[in-house]
Amino acid sequence: xxxxxxxxxxxxxxxxxxxxxxxxxxxxxxxxxxxxxxxxxxxxxxxxxxxxxxxxxxxxxxxxxxxxxxxxxxxxxxxxxxxxxxxxxxxxxxxxxxxxxxxxxxxxxxxxxxxxxxxxxxxxxxxxxxxxxxxxxxxxxxxxxxxxxxxxxxxxxxxxxxxxxxxxxxxxx
Numbered sequence: 001x002x003x004x005x006x007x008x009x010x011x012x013x014x015x016x017x018x019x020x021x022x023x024x025x026x027x028x029x030x031x032x033x034x035x036x037x038x039x040x041x042x043x044x045x046x047x048x049x050x051x052x053x054x055x056x057x058x059x060x061x062x063x064x065x066x067x068x069x070x071x072x073x074x075x076x077x078x079x080x081x082x083x084x085x086x087x088x089x090x091x092x093x094x095x096x097x098x099x100x101x102x103x104x105x106x107x108x109x110x111x112x113x114x115x116x117x118x119x120x121x122x123x124x125x126x127x128x129x130x131x132x133x134x135x136x137x138x139x140x141x142x143x144x145x146x147x148x149x150x151x152x153x154x155x156x157x158x159x160x161x162x163x164x165x166x167x168x169x170x171x172x173x
Contacts, residue, residue, distance in 0.1 A: 031099040032124055034069040039130050040076075040147060041068050044154040044170035051082055058083035062168060064154070072096040086110055100124045103134045103145065116140065136161070 048060035060082035067075045078090035090107040106119040120140030126133035133146040139161075146157040152172040159165045 032096065032101045032127055034072060034074045034094055034096055034101065036127060037074050037094065037101075037132060038069055039149050040066040040074065040132075040154075042066060042154075043173040045173050046168065046170040048080065048082075048168065053083040053085070053087075056083065060087065062170065063173075064156070064170060088115075101127070101132075101134075102137075105142075133157075 043063065043065050045061060045063040048062050051058050051060045060080055063079045063081075065077045073093060073095045075094070076090075076092040078092065079086060080088040088107055088109060089112075090105055092103060092105045094101055094103045101124040103122040103124075104119040105122075107115040109115060120136060120142060121138045122134035122136050122142070122145060124132070125135045125144070126146070130149040131146065133144060135144050136142060141161055142158055143161050143163070144159040148155045148157065154170040154172070156168040156170065157165070158168070
């Protein structure tokens with residue numbers, strides 16, 4: 001008789017665990033997919049404002065060229081120009097990993113000189129309609145990075161490792 005209550009208690013606990021798992025599965029978001037980032041596809045460009053190159057005032061321009069999502073990834077080639085020269089090139093790759101999205105970015109100065117020994121790695125923290133945000137998992141200059149699209153406007157919002165926050169407004173080209 002003593003076994004019956006213990007067996008019943010175990011069955012109730014096991015049933016509760018199964019019910020809890022079913023509830024968690026219903027409320028858990030579906031695995032993130034790069035197909036949800038199709039809105040990023042295209043060429044975006046905008047002025048970064050004045051800068052100085054070799055003691056001369058120049059206007060810097062940022063361009064981002066995003067590919068169509070395919071085979072679990074989407075990429076961007078980013079170019080910063082000013083004074084008739086390419087000042088920086090950046091490669092961004094967003095991939096599906098472990099049910100989420102990871103962003104890797106690396107920058108090079110003119111002459112293909114890497115600014116860092118390897119890419120900075122960031123993990124998805126927010127995914128909505130025409131917006132996506134990532135938070136750094138590794139050391140680097142960027143703590144958080146968000147992309148948002150509103151029609152022909154594409155905004156890159158950055159929070160630096162030092163806590164400085166700013167937006168880079170770009171337009172469709």
